[in-house]
Amino acid sequence: MKLSRAPRISTLARKALRTLAVFSAACALFATLLLTFSIALPRIDAQNSARLARINAAVAALLGAPRGEGLDAARARVFEALGEDAERFRTRIETASDPEALRGELKALARETTSRTRAHSLAMVRGAALAALATALGAVAVALALARQLQRATRLFAGLSSLIDDLEAAIGGASRGIAWDGGSWEETRVIARRAANLASELAFSRELLDTTHGAADLDALLESLPAALGRVLPAERVAIAFLDRAGNLVAERAVSQAATIRLDVGFSQPLSTSSLSRLTESRSARIIDDLAAIERPSEATKLILEEGFRSSLATPLFFGERCVGFLFLNAQAPRAYNLGHAALAERLAASLRAPLYHHYVVQLLLAETSRGFVKSMEQKDNETSQHIERMSLYAHAVARELAHDPRYAPELSPRKLREILWFAPLHDIGKIGIPDAILFKQGPLNRAERAVMETHVEMGAAIFREINVGLARYLPGAPLDTAVDIIAGHHEKWDGSGYPRGLRGESIPLAARIAAAADVLDALSSARPYKPAWSFDEALARIEALSGSHFDPAVVRALLAVRPALESIRERHADA
Numbered sequence: 001m002k003l004s005r006a007p008r009i010s011t012l013a014r015k016a017l018r019t020l021a022v023f024s025a026a027c028a029l030f031a032t033l034l035l036t037f038s039i040a041l042p043r044i045d046a047q048n049s050a051r052l053a054r055i056n057a058a059v060a061a062l063l064g065a066p067r068g069e070g071l072d073a074a075r076a077r078v079f080e081a082l083g084e085d086a087e088r089f090r091t092r093i094e095t096a097s098d099p100e101a102l103r104g105e106l107k108a109l110a111r112e113t114t115s116r117t118r119a120h121s122l123a124m125v126r127g128a129a130l131a132a133l134a135t136a137l138g139a140v141a142v143a144l145a146l147a148r149q150l151q152r153a154t155r156l157f158a159g160l161s162s163l164i165d166d167l168e169a170a171i172g173g174a175s176r177g178i179a180w181d182g183g184s185w186e187e188t189r190v191i192a193r194r195a196a197n198l199a200s201e202l203a204f205s206r207e208l209l210d211t212t213h214g215a216a217d218l219d220a221l222l223e224s225l226p227a228a229l230g231r232v233l234p235a236e237r238v239a240i241a242f243l244d245r246a247g248n249l250v251a252e253r254a255v256s257q258a259a260t261i262r263l264d265v266g267f268s269q270p271l272s273t274s275s276l277s278r279l280t281e282s283r284s285a286r287i288i289d290d291l292a293a294i295e296r297p298s299e300a301t302k303l304i305l306e307e308g309f310r311s312s313l314a315t316p317l318f319f320g321e322r323c324v325g326f327l328f329l330n331a332q333a334p335r336a337y338n339l340g341h342a343a344l345a346e347r348l349a350a351s352l353r354a355p356l357y358h359h360y361v362v363q364l365l366l367a368e369t370s371r372g373f374v375k376s377m378e379q380k381d382n383e384t385s386q387h388i389e390r391m392s393l394y395a396h397a398v399a400r401e402l403a404h405d406p407r408y409a410p411e412l413s414p415r416k417l418r419e420i421l422w423f424a425p426l427h428d429i430g431k432i433g434i435p436d437a438i439l440f441k442q443g444p445l446n447r448a449e450r451a452v453m454e455t456h457v458e459m460g461a462a463i464f465r466e467i468n469v470g471l472a473r474y475l476p477g478a479p480l481d482t483a484v485d486i487i488a489g490h491h492e493k494w495d496g497s498g499y500p501r502g503l504r505g506e507s508i509p510l511a512a513r514i515a516a517a518a519d520v521l522d523a524l525s526s527a528r529p530y531k532p533a534w535s536f537d538e539a540l541a542r543i544e545a546l547s548g549s550h551f552d553p554a555v556v557r558a559l560l561a562v563r564p565a566l567e568s569i570r571e572r573h574a575d576a
Contacts, residue, residue, distance in 0.1 A: 219253060219413065219414055222254075223255055233345070234331035234341075235329050235331075236309065236331050237331075238254070238327075239253065239327075241325050242324060242325035247271050249269050249271045251264060251266065258308050258309070263303035264414075265417045274298065276316075279315075280323040283316060284316075285313060285342040286313070287311075287337045290310050290311070290335065291310055311333060311335060313329040313341060314326055314328050314329075319353060329345065366479055366480070389425070391424060391427075391518050392420075393573070394566055395421070395518035396421040398558045398559050399511075403417065411510055416482060420514060423483035423511075424486055424519075428456060430455070430456035430458065430459035432459075433456065434455070434456050457488060458500055461487045467480060468483070492512060493550045494550060506552075514555055516550075517551050518559075521543055521566070524542060524543075540559075543559065
């Protein structure tokens with residue numbers, strides 16, 4: 001049996017109900033006619049009998065009345081008793097020449113009245129009989145039609161029972177415990193509803209499979225999810241967060257109907273400090289009916305509320321026995337999710353496991369490769385690992401601010417923001433090839449030493465260009481383009497006086513212009529063996545003074561606009 005026959009259940013049910021309604025109406029009409037006849041006929045008979053009695057009494061009085069006024073009074077009584085028939089008989093009674101003639105006329109009157117009464121009664125009997133016969137024939141026709149409908153429904157529902165068994169085995173028992181016995185409308189209704197739900201879910205699963213396997217990267221995958229998910233559950237905000245190797249839950253991407261995304265790429269929180277840690281044990285979805293009702297909301301919850309969302313549905317993403325992250329769904333209305341949505345989200349997480357893990361591994365490979373290179377520099381540079389962390393977070397904050405500007409939004413996609421966060425720490429990776437005598441010199445460098453030091457830009461860019469070309473053979477696109485842009489361009493200056501290529505203005509890649517400002521901000525405000533730390537005010541004032549010469553003015557404006565966020569980053573990642 002084809003699955004497409006399942007929607008015919010509702011059509012058959014409606015036909016059967018209409019047939020029953022017609023049958024019930026016919027029976028009600030028949031009963032009404034019989035009741036009316038049973039009430040009306042005796043009453044009419046009684047009225048006719050009383051009328052005949054009055055006529056007979058008047059006639060008897062007339063026949064026994066003396067001539068003169070007594071006879072006239074008796075005739076008046078007869079006319080009164082005759083009522084509507086008085087005019088027809090008036091002339092015949094008044095002109096009767098003798099008592100015998102009058103008696104003959106009155107007998108004729110009695111016969112005619114009796115005959116008319118019987119004719120009325122017979123007409124009512126015939127009408128009732130015809131109505132009863134028509135009703136009976138209609139009832140038989142309705143019953144036969146109903147029997148045919150029920151026979152068709154029985155065959156269809158018997159086939160659906162087999163379909164439910166097959167779907168139950170394939171999907172995991174969604175209809176377990178319901179069996180067709182051919183005689184229960186309630187069980188039939190439940191089976192029909194379950195079959196329709198399963199058909200809808202199967203269609204959704206096929207669409208989701210096509211969507212996810214056609215996505216080139218994580219951004220494309222997430223962009224396609226809200227439209228697909230929105231057909232079966234509320235999905236006004238869809239987000240993914242992955243676990244890094246340190247146990248931090250890191251926001252990777254969000255697709256939201258909110259005007260501004262507050263909880264965005266790069267937000268991280270140790271999983272151990274979050275209530276989400278319990279989901280890694282239960283492996284089940286979690287519903288929060290109203291985030292606003294939480295007494296002590298986390299920072300992540302506050303950001304979601306600022307975006308305008310009240311309901312939350314979170315599902316862990318497992319690959320084998322390992323939890324690799326979470327899928328988050330949000331809706332603006334409170335209490336938007338139910339247990340059925342939670343079960344669907346769990347099945348969704350299972351179906352997304354392979355494509356998400358593929359994208360996760362690619363992202364992890366790039367991030368861990370970058371981290372490995374940065375770690376290798378810790379012994380080759382006088383800058384601390386906290387400087388690297390601060391500088392990348394500064395760059396990410398500035399990039400997010402610039403992304404609100406329509407001029408830069410197309411270039412600063414969510415993927416680009418994520419890559420700036422990952423690859424900004426690689427800006428000085430080429431210093432790994434600089435001799436220690438120059439790299440660790442306490443005083444200022446002479447011209448020859450400065451020339452050697454400046455070669456770190458091309459050395460670092462060459463390393464990552466080669467890696468980028470190799471990875472592009474196996475991955476969609478060139479995954480390290482942003483890294484190469486930052487490494488090769490972070491010492492270029494807006495006025496063209498930078499190195500190594502002397503690029504000017506917007507010919508310098510935007511990611512490099514952002515990284516340059518972030519790098520100088522942290523370098524000025526951090527202590528080094530050859531200089532004390534500047535205050536944050538002094539560092540920001542210096543960068544503002546170099547706007548239009550060293551730095552892109554738009555980048556400087558964005559940096560100044562997010563000063564509170566930069567100070568918070570500096571406080572969280574202060575040098576030990």
